[in-house]
Amino acid sequence: MIRPARSAVVVVLTLVDPDTAKGAVDRCAWSTVLLVCGVVTFVGVMERMGTIDWLGESVASIRSPLLGALLICLIGAVVSAFASTTGILGALIPLTVPFLMDGQVTAVGLIIALAVSLSVVDSSPLSTSGALVTANAPEELRPRVFGALMKWGMSMAVVAPLATWALFVLPAQL
Template sequence: QIAWPTVLLICGIVTYVSLMERVGTIDFLGGKVATIGIPLLAGLLICLIGAAVSAFASTTGILGALIPLAVPFLLTGDIGAVALVIALSVSSSVVDSSPFSTSGALVVANSPETERDYVFRGLMRWGFSMIAIAPLLTWLIFLAPNWS
């Protein structure tokens, strides 16, 4: 049995994110962040963008798009490259249980019918709360202590 609503949801999200990448939305946001004169703030914003987009898209794809955009302010030496990659990776990964990501949608689709709404709401709360919480925590743990 195929959960067609889940298949259509995933296809729609993949199409939407592909369109955003094709028209340059992610590159635009990353470019704007790179022009911020405060590297520590730029690191937080890149983690926030990674978390927000990854809630709907592939974490690997987002990391591949955002890490190169961070290179200009990483070259200043104000933020450690390893610390930023760790913060961005964690921020982008913990939101993957959102019901709009592939893994979250599959969990909802395979839940018993009687619990599907409960699982959907729980994953929605977790995924979207992590969009705000994970970048801030990873910024505090990995980026702020390395501020020179």
């Protein structure tokens, strides 16, 4: 099994003594490393272009705070399946202020819904955690593990925002 620390050791060994590192380099799941690097680069480009902020601001301009809260949770979950949950949470929380200002949506309920929605998708194989699980799976099981984690992560990107919105945001209206 390949662990994150082992990958770092492989890089150091390769730089220090390339002859002794030949076997270690072959055991790294380079396709997973490249996948994570590509996704991180893509999300970084989207963030630099302002895509995430634009989406958030577009949702913030919606007149219905309940609908806006649901859309923020959905957008956050989808983006978090490919990026850092903490980073996306930090970017989206300030965008929730317009919904919180009119009192229809409670701060605690919305933050809980947002945090849970963003966190449960971390097992997506396009996210760091899911990619590490996929990389540590035996070679012959990797396609199955990748597929199962992809189904789980993407289904959670839809199910979790709806469920957390219904449990934590909607009751404030009732």
